[in-house]
Amino acid sequence: MRLRIVTLIAVITIFLPLSSQAGKLYKWVDDKGQTHYTQTLPPSDAHRARSQLDEQGIIVNEVDAAKTEEELRQEAEQERLRKEQQRLVEKQLAQDRVLLRSFRSEDDIQMTRDGQLQSVDTSIRVTQANIKRLKLTLEEMQQDAAKRELSGRKVSKKMLQDIETKRQALEDAYRSIIDREHDKNRIRQSFARDLKRFRELKKLEQSNDPIQEARASFSTALQNVYHCQSGDTCEGPWKRAKAYLKAHSTTPIKIEGENIVITGEPVEDDDISISVSRINDRKKGTLVIFMDLQCKIISLQKRLCNNVELIKSIKQGFRNELAKEGKLSQSLP
Known part of the structure; x- marks a missing residue:
């Protein structure tokens, strides 16, 4: 330990005349862990952390090592996130x-x-x-x-x-x-x-x-809308939709096309008229099967049908029926 102190004093003493002329002495450590004392840093080591010493060898200034590109990138990202967070806080x-x-x-x-x-x-x-x-x-x-x-x-x-x-x-x-x-x-x-x-x-x-x-x-x-999978032509669910219509509508089919089936208007108080159509949902960009139910209104003021609960049940079962795979459901009445 005493030998190291003597060596350090000797090194500083050697550089005192130079430091008195230049006024600067830097202490820095290379990649091998060796400590250097120089008046200037070699260009290849200018990025290193260093301490500036005065004539008495006392540290008067310290400079951190230059940040790497990755550190600079991370620092910029942190700043961006802080600004975005502040923007969200102010917006809220x-x-x-x-x-x-x-x-x-x-x-x-x-x-x-x-x-x-x-x-x-x-x-x-x-x-x-x-x-x-x-x-x-x-x-x-x-x-x-x-x-x-x-x-x-x-x-x-x-x-x-x-x-x-x-x-x-x-x-x-x-x-x-x-x-x-x-x-x-x-x-x-x-x-x-x-x-x-x-x-x-x-x-x-x-x-x-x-x-x-x-x-x-x-x-x-x-509940009366079934969304087909993206890119699906909906053939299976469409067949099940037509079967569902035939099982629950009390009025006969009047119009049957490739993408639409319509039954007759309700006549009796308990009649249920059902229409199904295969159309594009512009909001989701997929095909949907839409079921429209009509009944004979018995209360114009409240727009109520005679068979409200049955219509509710038909709506509730529509999507589940169309979602079934394979053969048409045997549970259809």
Whole structure:
């Protein structure tokens, strides 16, 4: 130990004349762990950590080793993440301020939500009325075409085009209902998040999970919609959908095409009319099979049918039936 101290003093003494001229002496360690004392760092070692000594050999400044490219990359990424986090915090705070200014209570949130849902429901009812008219018109056109064929007259190209146009309009109307249900889901999800956050900010009891309830409502609303797998032509489920229609509709089939089957309008109080169609869901980019149920309305004010529970049961079983693989289900009545 004494020998090392003497050696260090000797080295510093040797460099004192130089240091008095240059005013700098650096201490640094190479890759082999050897300590060096120099007035300048070799260019190849300029990246190393070093200490600057004064004339008495006391450290007056320290310089960290230069960062590697990977360290610089990680440092930049950390800075980016910190800025992004700060941006999200500021955005959330701004949203919280808007939320608290917009609503004074949970009831305010729910009433605003219900108002928007009611607006969409009104649009759906208008579309449903249009569907009913389209069905009747299409049925009349099909019957007229059939009568012409039976009488030996040729069905004109224009009549066939008109029938196809009505079919396309009917499919578009079904597609519109699916789109509106997606709109209702977005409304429910948005207000569910607002309600949950409002309760957190006001420190109110979270008696239920509004987000989970919104998801459940969407699933219930689309019980009559079956989504095919991406790229699937849906042949198996489509066959099962037609079998399901025949098993549950109380009115006879009036129109049967490649992608649509329609039964007659309900006449008796207990009648159930079912239509199924295979259409494109523009929101998901896949084929869907849509089932439309109609009954004879016995209460115009409440829009109730005579067989509400049976219709509910038919809707609940639709997707499960179409999801079955292999042969058509033997459980169909």
